[in-house]
Amino acid sequence: MINIDSLVKEFGAKRAVDGISFTVERGEVVGFLGPNGSGKSTTMRMITGYYAPSAGKVSVGGHDVVESPLEAKRLIGYLPENAAAYADMTVQGFLAFCAELRGLAGTAKKQAIGRAVERCFLSSVLHQSIDTLSKGYRHRTCLAQALIHDPEVLILDEPTDGLDPNQKHEVRNLIRELGKTKAVVFSTHILEEVDAACTRAIIIDRGRVVAQGTPDELGRPLDEVFRRLTTADTVKR
């Protein structure tokens, strides 16, 4: 479903992503690991068509993200980092807005909102304005937006960030379940999530893939593997 071929992104002189290639098939949940600033979010932004790649190719469901962006974007559900949402809207209004932009209307829209609300446990705050929500609820509202059109591809940038342990557990279960029928990529720096939700993990460091495989193939304990493969930004280079 997702095909990434020698992807590069440069910001001025800085190479944030330096020739990343991987593929994700339907039925896979890929955990995207790496230290802060290793290029995880930048890569995800190129998959979703927010950034144009400096070089290389991304295709989603066979559609090149640069050449036919609308077809590719239709297949993707995206949870951006920090889970941005329009603060002045209610949860209901925001989800309706996203559903409409996804081309849903009438009963289909109503059902889509109902399903997303149920999946993300939002029914108690449906009519509350988003700027009055706690971080966890805001995060789940944005996650609901990503799921609203039942997409084939899910790109989730730190989906469990800011959630309490119960919510984290629920979201991981949700990801695992969604992964049975969809292609899911999610980024995290919580290593236990790799075991809890992923079928495969990709570790990147300074814009390059340094390891990939099932959690068992990567070796145990995971945090030692992670530390060996990546450069801590506390270490002088």
Added chain:
Amino acid sequence: MKSVWIIAKREMGSYFSSPVAYVFLVIFLLLTGFFTFTAGQFFERGEASLGAFFGWHPWLYLVLVPAAGMRLWAEERRSGTIELLMTMPITPWQAIAGKFLASWAFLAVALALTFPVVVTVNVLGSPDNGMIVTGYLGSFLLAGAYLAITCLTSAMTRNQVVALILSVVACLFLILVGFNPVTDLMTRWASPALIDTVAAFSVVTHFDGFQKGAIDTRDLLYFMSVIGFALFATNVVLRNR
């Protein structure tokens, strides 16, 4: 078209869901009232026309239109929702058009609420109502031109204040190149042809045509090209974010 409408609808909603819209409308109406009746000496003129009303619009809009539009893209950038919007299956043009049209419609509402001056002048005398209609059309186009420039400056920054200042300066420039005191200064050293060319870039030159009751294609074309160009530049800025 449908996506444009969905985005415009949300943008309209966000004006009226906060106090911004009401504060804006009240200030706009107070200021138009003040400029028309006090500074414009509406009664002392003894004319059945809205010259005193429309004459101030280029200056009044100078701050008010950027204030109404500065939020459009700067707020999306600051809050990060631009990432959400730009990864939806819509083209950047649909987002730009939706936001611009919603804001322009809001300004049209503000302008429509000045109807009491039209009533007043009709009660007191018998004005040329055709001229009032073209006056309103000119004023609406002027607001659109300023707004398109504000869209552009708003797309450049995540700070609304910076967007406001940049657009006020840009709009002020468009006024001053055709403002009589400025063009008079230029007569000392520039040829009349040059002055006319420079003045042709000014909003005032083209706005005045409408106040005389004429709808000149050149004036229409001028405002449409300013709007078109500024929105096109907005698209370029957004693409190179």
